[in-house]
Amino acid sequence: MPLIVDGHVHAYPATVFESARTWAAQRDETWWADCVAPTDRPSIQGWADLDQLLRDMDAAGVDQAVMLGWYWQHQTTCEENNQWMARWRRAHPDRLRAFAAVNPAAGRTAIDQTRRWLDDGFNGIGELLDRVQGFRYADSTFAALAELARRYDVPCNLHVTDPLLDQRPGMQPTPLADFTTLATTFPDNTFILAHLGGGLALDPGHRLPPNLYFDTAAVPLIYAPTCYRQAINTVGIDRVIFGSDYPLRVYPRRGPTPDFSRQIDAIRGTDLTPTEFDAIMGVNLLTLLARD
Numbered sequence: 001m002p003l004i005v006d007g008h009v010h011a012y013p014a015t016v017f018e019s020a021r022t023w024a025a026q027r028d029e030t031w032w033a034d035c036v037a038p039t040d041r042p043s044i045q046g047w048a049d050l051d052q053l054l055r056d057m058d059a060a061g062v063d064q065a066v067m068l069g070w071y072w073q074h075q076t077t078c079e080e081n082n083q084w085m086a087r088w089r090r091a092h093p094d095r096l097r098a099f100a101a102v103n104p105a106a107g108r109t110a111i112d113q114t115r116r117w118l119d120d121g122f123n124g125i126g127e128l129l130d131r132v133q134g135f136r137y138a139d140s141t142f143a144a145l146a147e148l149a150r151r152y153d154v155p156c157n158l159h160v161t162d163p164l165l166d167q168r169p170g171m172q173p174t175p176l177a178d179f180t181t182l183a184t185t186f187p188d189n190t191f192i193l194a195h196l197g198g199g200l201a202l203d204p205g206h207r208l209p210p211n212l213y214f215d216t217a218a219v220p221l222i223y224a225p226t227c228y229r230q231a232i233n234t235v236g237i238d239r240v241i242f243g244s245d246y247p248l249r250v251y252p253r254r255g256p257t258p259d260f261s262r263q264i265d266a267i268r269g270t271d272l273t274p275t276e277f278d279a280i281m282g283v284n285l286l287t288l289l290a291r292d
């Protein structure tokens with residue numbers, strides 16, 4: 001049986017989420033605080049410590065999860081995030097992998113620290129969101145990070161917001177053309193565009209460079225269940241990667257606790273062939289990560 005691998009998970013210790021706004025205020029992480037613990041609207045964020053994460057993976061038959069770093073505004077917070085992910089990964093090397101949190105705006109420090117995590121066994125870089133982190137993908141600071149990723153042959157996971165949604169609170173506009181330009185500028189890099197690339201993977205009208213992959217994080221919040229079939233038909237069976245955005249509650253009306261099962265069941269309920277299912281649920285990502 002091919003493995004089920006969730007390529008887009010965010011994991012936090014209880015010390016972070018038990019008082020999220022205070023923790024964030026101490027670090028000046030205003031964007032994260034307003035995303036995960038907003039004061040002006042109900043939150044769809046759920047939380048899980050390491051034990052709960054592993055229990056929920058077991059319950060849903062998720063063999064491995066890739067913990068992504070958050071797109072922190074400060075490199076110091078990226079390092080804190082990397083330290084706890086490194087501890088968890090070492091404790092459960094058969095279940096957990098990690099992508100390094102990094103803020104390219106921090107320049108040399110960001111590159112040096114990311115190199116250390118890649119040497120430590122991290123499998124990639126991200127999630128990044130340029131406009132929140134204070135840089136642009138066209139900047140030289142990002143070029144240096146892309147060069148590092150290329151040297152280690154690891155993918156970068158980038159947050160993409162669907163332009164149809166970017167007026168909602170907590171949404172940062174990310175013009176889709178930025179990502180096709182980026183992929184063309186760095187043809188030897190691999191980019192995983194989160195959230196089905198903000199719809200890029202659903203629209204046959206875009207010419208997409210071959211070094212773009214697309215994860216399915218949080219898509220139950222924004223697209224119909226037909227999006228998985230549509231993405232495979234648009235970008236090809238090899239370029240769609242299952243991700244959940246756990247512990248985000250991507251089915252907010254179905255209860256207060258996050259889980260993996262609902263989205264996996266929804267994907268099982270589509271018309272994907274067993275080969276297509278296996279490809280997106282693990283084979284594609286493991287193939288990508290096995291290259292380094």
Ligand SMILES: [Zn+2]
Pocket residue numbers: 008010068127194217245
């Ligand atoms: Zn994410």
